[in-house]
Amino acid sequence: MKYLLLKHYRGAPEPPDWVPMDQWTPGEFDAHVKFMNDFAARLEGTGEFVDGQALAPDGAWVRYDGEGRPPVTDGPFAETKDLIAGWMVIDVDSWDRAVQLAGELSAAPGAGGKPIREWLEVRPFLAAPATVTE
Amino acid sequence: MNDPLLRELVPAVTGVLVRRGADFASAEDAVQEALIRALETWPGDPPRDPKAWLVAVAWRRFLDAARAEASRRGRELAVDAEPAPGPVPAADDTLRLYFLCAHPVLPPSSAVALTLRAVGGLTTRQIAAAYLVPEATMAQRISRAKRRIAGLPLSQPGDLATVLRVLYLVFNEGYSGDVDLAAEAIRLTRQLAVLTSEPEAAGLLALMLLHHARRASRTGPGGRLVPLAAQDRSRWDTVLIAEGVTVLQAALARDRLGEYQAQAAIAALHADARSAAETDWVQITEWYDELLRLTGGSPVVRLNRAVAAGEAGGPQAGLAALDGVDPALPRCTAVTAYLRERAGDLEQAAGLYAAAARSAASAAERDHLTREAARVRQLLR
Numbered sequence: 001m002k003y004l005l006l007k008h009y010r011g012a013p014e015p016p017d018w019v020p021m022d023q024w025t026p027g028e029f030d031a032h033v034k035f036m037n038d039f040a041a042r043l044e045g046t047g048e049f050v051d052g053q054a055l056a057p058d059g060a061w062v063r064y065d066g067e068g069r070p071p072v073t074d075g076p077f078a079e080t081k082d083l084i085a086g087w088m089v090i091d092v093d094s095w096d097r098a099v100q101l102a103g104e105l106s107a108a109p110g111a112g113g114k115p116i117r118e119w120l121e122v123r124p125f126l127a128a129p130a131t132v133t134e
Numbered sequence: 135m136n137d138p139l140l141r142e143l144v145p146a147v148t149g150v151l152v153r154r155g156a157d158f159a160s161a162e163d164a165v166q167e168a169l170i171r172a173l174e175t176w177p178g179d180p181p182r183d184p185k186a187w188l189v190a191v192a193w194r195r196f197l198d199a200a201r202a203e204a205s206r207r208g209r210e211l212a213v214d215a216e217p218a219p220g221p222v223p224a225a226d227d228t229l230r231l232y233f234l235c236a237h238p239v240l241p242p243s244s245a246v247a248l249t250l251r252a253v254g255g256l257t258t259r260q261i262a263a264a265y266l267v268p269e270a271t272m273a274q275r276i277s278r279a280k281r282r283i284a285g286l287p288l289s290q291p292g293d294l295a296t297v298l299r300v301l302y303l304v305f306n307e308g309y310s311g312d313v314d315l316a317a318e319a320i321r322l323t324r325q326l327a328v329l330t331s332e333p334e335a336a337g338l339l340a341l342m343l344l345h346h347a348r349r350a351s352r353t354g355p356g357g358r359l360v361p362l363a364a365q366d367r368s369r370w371d372t373v374l375i376a377e378g379v380t381v382l383q384a385a386l387a388r389d390r391l392g393e394y395q396a397q398a399a400i401a402a403l404h405a406d407a408r409s410a411a412e413t414d415w416v417q418i419t420e421w422y423d424e425l426l427r428l429t430g431g432s433p434v435v436r437l438n439r440a441v442a443a444g445e446a447g448g449p450q451a452g453l454a455a456l457d458g459v460d461p462a463l464p465r466c467t468a469v470t471a472y473l474r475e476r477a478g479d480l481e482q483a484a485g486l487y488a489a490a491a492r493s494a495a496s497a498a499e500r501d502h503l504t505r506e507a508a509r510v511r512q513l514l515r
Contacts, residue, residue: 022488030505056494
């Protein structure tokens with residue numbers, strides 16, 4: 001079963017004792033990046049890693065505005081509540097395993113080397129219908 | 135026989151098929167199939183004459199496909215089974231393939247994919263893996279590109295500038311997966327520089343060699359970016375640097391300066407400095423002036439020139455050189471942050487580094503800039 005672990009720039013509940021990244025020390029920042037790399041490498045090792053991508057904070061809402069007209073964009077996301085920072089897709093055997101891994105990822109070290117405890121959103125993929133249903 | 139040697143034969147083999155009367159799109163498909171076959175069978179059973187083997191297998195594939203198509207349409211097959219090769223030398227075919235695959239009607243991503251397949255001899259699977267897209271997507275991109283240029287004769291001279299642009303894009307993609315695109319771009323540019331006497335082709339080759347020479351020192355543990363000034367210069371590849379400088383000098387001696395030669399000259403000046411402190415920033419600034427003239431005042435060049443001017447004449451000179459550069463230009467905030475820090479304005483520099491991180495175009499750059507913000511904030515404590 002595939003799950004999406006979503007990381008938010010904004011829109012997730014504020015974690016306890018949050019310190020913005022640019023206020024960590026360079027050493028703390030390096031430890032954080034290393035943890036993230038090691039985490040992905042470990043899931044590749046267990047055969048559970050599918051994909052991981054990061055998104056830029058800039059973007060726009062876009063919608064169709066009728067035949068022959070250019071699409072409407074509302075510019076940068078400034079006013080919106082939710083801002084996705086990136087994701088990891090994992091392929092695991094159970095919801096419990098997905099939650100366990102998200103919990104481990106949320107323990108990435110931050111200021112003072114303590115776990116950042118950021119909220120991650122875990123969403124199951126809708127799968128293809130099973131061949132045998134009864 | 136290793137892969138690059140096999141791949142070198144690909145454009146010549148396609149040229150043979152086209153001269154025998156095959157259209158480019160079908161010839162290229164047939165050669166791709168022969169190539170995949172070669173990759174499967176040659177390790178256990180290498181042919182005596184690899185090129186003849188590829189021509190024979192590709193031609194058979196082409197005939198099979200043409201017959202299948204003819205019978206599908208209920209028509210007679212008009213292609214001669216074994217015509218004699220024409221008088222055109224193979225080198226010309228290869229050069230014309232470069233032009234065709236980078237034809238200005240093709241969008242850059244298609245030109246890149248087609249060049250890598252038809253000139254570079256990479257398989258669709260390898261190209262897809264290198265660009266992190268599904269193989270079916272890459273196959274579609276390539277066949278759409280071929281439809282777009284169908285009917286254009288292979289004999290037409292093309293636009294060298296678009297060819298160089300395509301190779302430059304491939305080089306900048308670096309490497310992911312099992313294909314080293316930077317090395318492949320160098321191989322293709324090296325081959326091109328032999329086929330054409332245009333000094334800009336040599337200029338681009340020199341630029342690639344000089345940048346490639348620094349590759350090992352450009353990233354630290356965990357893929358961390360290491361800026362030029364902090365790179366361990368003992369890890370620079372002196373053989374590549376020597377080759378790059380030689381190629382560049384020969385190009386400059388032709389006295390037809392272009393953007394790639396000027397960029398290579400700047401890279402050569404960096405390569406020439408034993409330490410960051412020994413860099414000849416005055417001369418580098420002059421080369422940026424030259425580049426500004428060649429590009430008609432490119433904003434990106436103006437931004438890079440400001441960095442050089444800041445090193446040559448101090449941070450205030452750099453900040454003055456930034457005057458008139460659009461702050462929304464990628465990396466402009468990062469450059470401003472750097473110059474502000476050197477000017478002693480740490481508070482503002484930290485904020486600018488953090489802002490630059492938010493607008494970074496790559497994760498490695500974002501991480502580097504966030505770390506710079508953290509470093510400067512620590513100096514403030």
